[in-house]
Every structure is written in C-alpha cells, then in structure tokens.
Amino acid sequence: MHWAYRIAEKLIARHPDRETFVCASGISPSGSVHIGNFREVVTTFFVVKALQNLGKKTRFIFSWDDFDRFRKVPKNVDPSFKQYIGMPYSEIPCPYGCHSSYADHFEKEFELSLLQFGIVPEFIYQSEAYKSKRYNTNILKALKERKQIYDIVIGYKTAEPGGDEREEYYPVNVYCEACRKDIVHIMGFENNLLSYVCTCSHSNVLDVKEATNIKLNWKIDWPMRWMVEDVVFEPGGRDHSSATGSYRVSMDIASKIFNHQAPLYEPYDFIGIKGTGEKMSSSSGNNITPGELLNIYTPEVILFMFAKYQPSAAFHIGLDDDVVRNYTEFERYRESGAKQMNEDIITALALSVETLKNSARPTFSQVASILPLVNFNKDVLKNVLKKMGEDYSSDLIKEVGNQAEFWIRNWVPKKVISVNTTKNVPYYQNLNAIEQEWIKEFIKVLQVSTDSEHMMTDIYAICNNEDSKIKRNNQKTLFRIIYQLVLNTNSGPRIPILVHSVGKEKLVSLLDFDK
Numbered sequence: 001m002h003w004a005y006r007i008a009e010k011l012i013a014r015h016p017d018r019e020t021f022v023c024a025s026g027i028s029p030s031g032s033v034h035i036g037n038f039r040e041v042v043t044t045f046f047v048v049k050a051l052q053n054l055g056k057k058t059r060f061i062f063s064w065d066d067f068d069r070f071r072k073v074p075k076n077v078d079p080s081f082k083q084y085i086g087m088p089y090s091e092i093p094c095p096y097g098c099h100s101s102y103a104d105h106f107e108k109e110f111e112l113s114l115l116q117f118g119i120v121p122e123f124i125y126q127s128e129a130y131k132s133k134r135y136n137t138n139i140l141k142a143l144k145e146r147k148q149i150y151d152i153v154i155g156y157k158t159a160e161p162g163g164d165e166r167e168e169y170y171p172v173n174v175y176c177e178a179c180r181k182d183i184v185h186i187m188g189f190e191n192n193l194l195s196y197v198c199t200c201s202h203s204n205v206l207d208v209k210e211a212t213n214i215k216l217n218w219k220i221d222w223p224m225r226w227m228v229e230d231v232v233f234e235p236g237g238r239d240h241s242s243a244t245g246s247y248r249v250s251m252d253i254a255s256k257i258f259n260h261q262a263p264l265y266e267p268y269d270f271i272g273i274k275g276t277g278e279k280m281s282s283s284s285g286n287n288i289t290p291g292e293l294l295n296i297y298t299p300e301v302i303l304f305m306f307a308k309y310q311p312s313a314a315f316h317i318g319l320d321d322d323v324v325r326n327y328t329e330f331e332r333y334r335e336s337g338a339k340q341m342n343e344d345i346i347t348a349l350a351l352s353v354e355t356l357k358n359s360a361r362p363t364f365s366q367v368a369s370i371l372p373l374v375n376f377n378k379d380v381l382k383n384v385l386k387k388m389g390e391d392y393s394s395d396l397i398k399e400v401g402n403q404a405e406f407w408i409r410n411w412v413p414k415k416v417i418s419v420n421t422t423k424n425v426p427y428y429q430n431l432n433a434i435e436q437e438w439i440k441e442f443i444k445v446l447q448v449s450t451d452s453e454h455m456m457t458d459i460y461a462i463c464n465n466e467d468s469k470i471k472r473n474n475q476k477t478l479f480r481i482i483y484q485l486v487l488n489t490n491s492g493p494r495i496p497i498l499v500h501s502v503g504k505e506k507l508v509s510l511l512d513f514d515k
Contacts, residue, residue, distance in 0.1 A: 002347035003310050008050035011233055011264055021056055023048050024226075024234040024263070025121070026063030029089050029103045031074035033110040034287030035317060036271040042306045043235040043268055045119050046351050061229060062121035066090040066103035067130045067215050069173065069182050086181030088215075090127035103127070113291040117299045124229075131212045138224045138258070140208045142171045142216055143189050145257055149220060152252050156244040170194075171220045175213040178202035219246055223254035223262065231263045235311060241267035268311035274318030288317065295406045296323060300353045301330045307348035319411040327364035361400065362392055368404040369493035372417045373501035376405050387500050388452070417487050419502055420510055424485050428513050431481065438462050438478050439485070439511055446504050452496035459495060486510050 001009075011021055025044040027037050041062060048060045066089045073081045077095045084092045084102075092102035099105040103125075111123070129135065142149060150169040154161050170189065173182045176198035187195040187203075194214065197203040208214065216224055225231070240246040251262035273288060293302055296319065305326060309315055333341060333349055341349075362385055374380040378401040382394060408415045428436065441462045449455035463474035483492040486507060492498060499507060 002050075002307075002344045002351075004046040004050040004307070004351060005054075005347065007047050007233065007264065007266060008054055008056075011047075011051065012054065012056065014264065015232055018232070019057060020059050021051050021233070022059045022061065022229055022231045023051070024061045024063065024229065024231045026065055026234075027110075028065040028068045029106040029110075030068075030071070031077070032106055032287065032289045034289055035293055036287070038290050039268050039271055039306060039311070040235060040237070041114065041119060041121070042117075042303065043266060043311050044121075044233070045117075046307060047233055047266075049351055060121040061124055061231075063124045063126055063225065064103065064107050065126050066101075066107065067127040070102070086183050088127055088175060088180070090125070091180055109289070109291065113289065113294060116294055117290070117303060130215055133210065133212065135216070135224065135228065136209050136211065136214075138228070139172060139211075139214055139216060140192060142220050142224070142257065143194065143208060146171050146189070149253060149257060152256060153219065153249060155252075156249050171217050173215045173217060174206070175215070176200060176202050177204060177213060219249045220253055220257075222246065223250040223258055223260070226250075226254055226263055227258040227260035233264045233266070235266040235268050238267050238269050238312075241265070266311050269314035272314065272316040274316040274320065274322060288319075293317070296403050296411075297326070298403075301326060303352035304330050304333075304348055307351045308345065319407070321412070323407055323411070324365045324368065331363055360392065361396060362390060364400065364404060366497065367400050368408060368415070369497050370501050371401060371404055372408065372415060373419060373493065373498070375418070376401075378402075384497075384500050388496070417489055417492065419506065420486060420488055423510055423513065424488065425513070427484055435477070435481060436513075439481065440514075442478070442482065443508055443511055446499065446507060452499075455496065455499070482511070 015021070023044050025041045027033055027040060044060065044062075048058045051058050068089060070081075070084050070087050070089055070092055072085070073079055081092070081095060081102075089103035090101050094101055094105045096105060099108060107123075107125075114120070146169055147166055149171050150166050154166075170186045172186075172194075174184045174186065174194070174196050175182050176184050176196075179198060179200040179202065181198070181200070183200075184196045184198045187197060189195075189208075192208050193205050194208055194211070195203070195205045206214065215221065226234070236247055242248075247262075247265050247267075251265075254260045254262045290302070305315075305317070333345060334353075366385075367381065370381055370384055374384065378394075378398050381401055382392065382397045385392060385397070428439070431439075442459060445455060445458040445462070449458060459478075460475060463471065463478050465471040465474060479495065480490050482495070482498075483489055486492070486498065486502065493501070
C-alpha cells in the first residue's frame with residue numbers, strides 16, 4: 001500500500017465518525033521556500049488526495065508563520081536588513097521593493113509555484129490571526145498555566161534548570177510597540193496584565209485579552225493551533241521528530257494544557273542537492289526553489305519524484321544527467337500504463353497526474369539531444385521531429401524545448417555543442433585505413449537508407465566481427481569517429497537523431513574526404 005493511503009486509512013480508523021479531516025502544513029517565510037520545504041506541503045497534499053479518493057471530506061490548511069521573528073539575513077537579501085532582526089516577517093519591508101512586505105514577497109513567490117502543481121490549500125497568515133486577537137484566549141490560558149508548561153518543556157531537556165527559571169518563565173514573545181522588535185524583558189503577569197520593558201527603553205503594561213503584539217513560543221503555538229483548527233494530520237521534518245523534539249513536547253502540551261489530542265504525525269527526511277552533501281536552507285543560499293525546478297521539470301515529474309519515496313526516505317535532486325534519467329523513468333512508466341509496475345508506482349503516478357494515459361509529448365532526452373544541433377531553434381526542432389515521424393504543436397515544442405534549453409545552458413553547458421563548419425582533415429588523416437574505410441561505408445549507408453531502423457542495421461554491419469566483444473568495440477569506435485568529424489567531440493546524440501538534425505547532405509560534406 002502506498003504511504004499516502006496508509007496514512008489516510010490510519011486517520012479514518014482513528015476518527016471513524018469524523019465528517020471533515022483537517023490536514024495541515026506550514027512554513028516560515030524566512031526566505032525563498034526551497035524544494036526541501038516543499039516536502040512539507042506536498043506530503044500533506046498527497047494524504048489529502050488519498051482521503052478524498054477514499055470518499056472523505058477534507059480541509060487542507062497551510063499556515064504562513066509570518067508573525068515569527070526575523071532571525072538571519074539570507075544570502076540573497078541585502079546585508080542592511082540586519083537592522084530588522086527581531087521584527088516579525090510581516091512588518092519588514094520587501095527586500096526587492098515589489099511586494100507589501102518581506103513576508104508577502106516570499107509567500108507570493110511560493111504560492112504562485114504551488115498553483116502550477118495544482119496545490120491550492122487554504123492559506124492562514126499567522127500575523128493576521130494574531131493581530132485579529134483570534135488566539136488571545138489561548139495566550140491568556142498559556143500565561144496562567146506557564147509554570148505547568150515550563151515543567152513539560154524542561155522535562156525534555158537534559159540541562160538542570162536554574163533557581164528562579166521557573167518563576168521567570170513566560171511562554172510568549174512580545175513585540176515592542178515602539179521598535180517592533182522582540183528584544184524585551186517581561187517584568188510580570190498578574191490579573192490578565194503583562195508588563196514588559198524593551199531594550200529600546202520603551203515599556204508598557206498589556207491587557208492580554210486585547211493585545212495584538214504577543215505571540216506564543218513555537219512549542220506552545222503549534223499545539224494551540226492544532227486545537228483551534230482541529231487538525232488531525234500534519235507532517236514535520238526529522239529535526240522535530242526526535243524523542244526530545246518539538247513534536248513530542250507539543251504533543252504533551254496539546255494534551256495537558258489545551259486538552260486536545262495531537263494530530264497524527266508523519267516525519268519526513270531532508271532533500272539534498274546532489275554533489276553538495278548539505279541540507280538545503282533558505283538563509284544559507286544552498287537551495288533550489290520549486291519555481292526554479294519548474295524551469296527544467298514538468299510539475300508531474302516533480303510530484304512523482306516525491307510521491308515514489310516514503311516521507312522518511314532522504315533523497316537528492318540532481319541537475320546533471322539525473323534530469324534525463326528522471327524524465328526517462330517517468331515517461332517509461334506513463335507509456336507502459338499499469339504494465340510492469342508495482343502497486344506503489346501506479347499509485348504514485350495517479351497522485352502525480354490526472355490520468356495514466358500517455359499524452360503526446362516529445363521525450364525530454366530526444367529534445368535535449370537535438371536542440372544544440374539546431375542552435376536551440378524551436379521551429380527547426382519541430383521540423384526535425386516531424387521528419388522522424390513525430391508531429392507536435394508549436395506550443396508543446398516550445399514548452400519542452402525551453403525546459404531542455406534552460407537545463408543545458410545553466411546546468412550542463414558541456415552539452416552546448418555545434419556542428420563543425422569545415423572538414424576535420426587532420427583528425428581524418430590520423431585514422432588508420434580500416435577506420436577511413438568505415439567512414440566511406442557510412443556515407444554509402446546514408447545515401448541509400450530510407451528509415452532509421454534499416455539505417456542502424458546497415459551501420460552496425462559496417463564494422464562487423466565474429467567476436468561480439470570486438471564488434472561492440474568497433475561500433476563504439478566508429479561512432480566516436482563520426483562525432484569527432486561532425487561535432488568535434490567524442491560523444492553525441494543517437495546516430496538517427498544526428499542524421500535528421502544535421503541533414504544527410506551536411507553530414508556527407510563533413511565526412512567525404514575524397515572530394
């Protein structure tokens with residue numbers, strides 16, 4: 001059984017009489033949301049789809065934790081933004097001057113990319129929720145039971161508490177009304193009034209029931225929202241999933257403070273960028289966003305990459321030749337329908353696309369191999385494919401061509417090859433007599449062949465040998481010689497693609513050294 005259905009059926013068994021299953025995810029807009037964070041929302045998305053397919057009503061919520069404090073300036077943001085550290089993301093200016101705030105910029109960036117995946121959750125902006133006083137009753141409850149909360153939190157720590165630590169513990173952050181930073185010292189709480197003094201010298205006494213500048217600390221905020229939204233499922237990173245991690249602490253607080261059963265929790269592992277061995281991070285700049293990945297992959301291929309792995313399995317996204325391998329795998333499964341696939345792969349495909357029926361689309365590897373040969377001209381690409389018996393719309397050719405071109409130019413520039421303009425005489429003269437004869441025979445095959453299948457049969461026969469190992473080596477040598485004489489490189493596209501892309505006349509002009 002696929003993991004999304006395993007979770008969905010567990011939820012149904014756990015809540016047999018529930019009418020609506022509330023599934024949640026959330027991210028802090030500390031910078032561009034990377035593809036590792038994307039696992040947070042896509043895990044919930046797949047579980048929601050599984051529940052719906054099992055006939056259940058769902059509510060899919062996504063919380064933007066934009067009332068969190070700004071902790072660190074990301075690499076792609078001007079260093080001058082250090083002045084805003086300690087303020088809520090929703091109150092910091094947009095670093096690029098195009099949105100209403102820092103939070104709004106990165107939220108809209110991610111929301112637009114989610115639309116391309118067909119992921120449309122109900123967005124909850126926590127800055128708005130806190131400032132609307134929606135949580136004030138729960139904030140007041142947490143302050144009144146702050147010592148009990150302290151006992152729960154400290155029970156998960158190995159360090160011994162200080163003498164007055166319990167008395168001075170407050171499970172909230174306060175944003176100063178003067179400087180809007182949370183660098184305050186809480187002086188006391190009594191009769192629903194919270195007094196504080198800020199390092200900027202401002203001080204005040206807040207009526208907690210009316211305050212709009214108090215936020216619960218993370219491990220209290222999370223279970224409080226589970227209770228408010230009646231959440232039954234939410235995934236979380238493995239860093240929250242240890243025996244002393246955020247989920248365990250929050251689960252206890254949900255039960256003992258808010259009298260609410262914690263939701264079913266599914267830990268997910270991290271996504272890496274192949275070759276770095278580092279965890280992706282919005283602040284470090286070591287990241288790839290879903291929007292950037294969509295420059296190369298279709299939404300379906302990306303979703304399939306996530307759906308086929310258990311959430312607990314870490315994997316790396318490579319942008320080298322892995323791109324061709326990922327596309328080829330997906331295209332092979334789509335073409336085969338339900339044949340030669342296990343149940344999990346069939347389900348992963350169904351969760352990633354609307355139908356398993358193969359749509360008419362040129363293969364990515366084929367397009368990527370042709371484009372450099374035609375100087376990335378999409379109209380010529382269309383004509384080459386048509387000669388090969390594959391006719392596609394101009395819009396589809398442009399879509400696939402743009403993705404392949406972006407990948408080649410930005411991630412594998414070594415594939416930017418071009419057809420030689422003159423004969424490579426020195427290289428040809430260094431060939432032995434047998435190899436030169438192979439090229440002459442190859443020209444003859446080009447001139448008489450009518451289709452790719454027969455052409456390849458005739459080409460393989462050029463350097464035939466009774467010893468299969470010698471025959472294979474001869475064929476590899478012949479292809480390498482052709483690529484050198486035509487492209488000035490040791491490798492290239494499949495020979496039929498080379499022939500259709502370059503044209504027989506041009507190929508003969510580069511290979512015929514008797515003229």
